[in-house]
Amino acid sequence: RFRGREGLLVFVIATLAVPTQLGIIPMFMMMKQFGWTGSLGAIIIPTLVTAFGVFFMRQYLVENIPDELIEAARVDGASMIGTFWHVGVPAARPAMAILSLFTFMTAWTDYLWPMLVAPQNPTLQVALNQLQSARYVDYTIVMTGALLATIPLLVLFILAGKQLVSGIMAGAVKG
16 A cells, blocks of 8 residues: 555556557657567567556455455565465466456457557468458468467467356355
């Protein structure tokens, strides 16, 4: 708890009302200054932390980690980092799995940002669009590409499914 945390939270939530397209030019300029244009890092790094993710994790942790549990860890002699690793992370694991699934899906299906920042290295979605923009469209290749584009999402959903079910069951038992 710190002074101004409510105002900071309101600011983070207010950024959700700003359209993503307004940030494309400043973000591109930053990537160009960093020398990341044309690289995979310019596609991945800007999508790692979002206002939705901050708000989602904050709400989950406020509702699921009681203050008494943190105080008990401090009484037991745990440091702030120890409390984070041994109390916070295990309690937040279901939410982290869901947020990582959402974040990956958002980055994986993004079309505009990868097309702008790395046109010479097209992502799968940009390449699928290029397959469809030809004069003659071979739909077998396009559908094969669409199938290949969904396989990583299915694999990630299966891997995160255990955490998803444990999070749902924890919420169901808690009432």
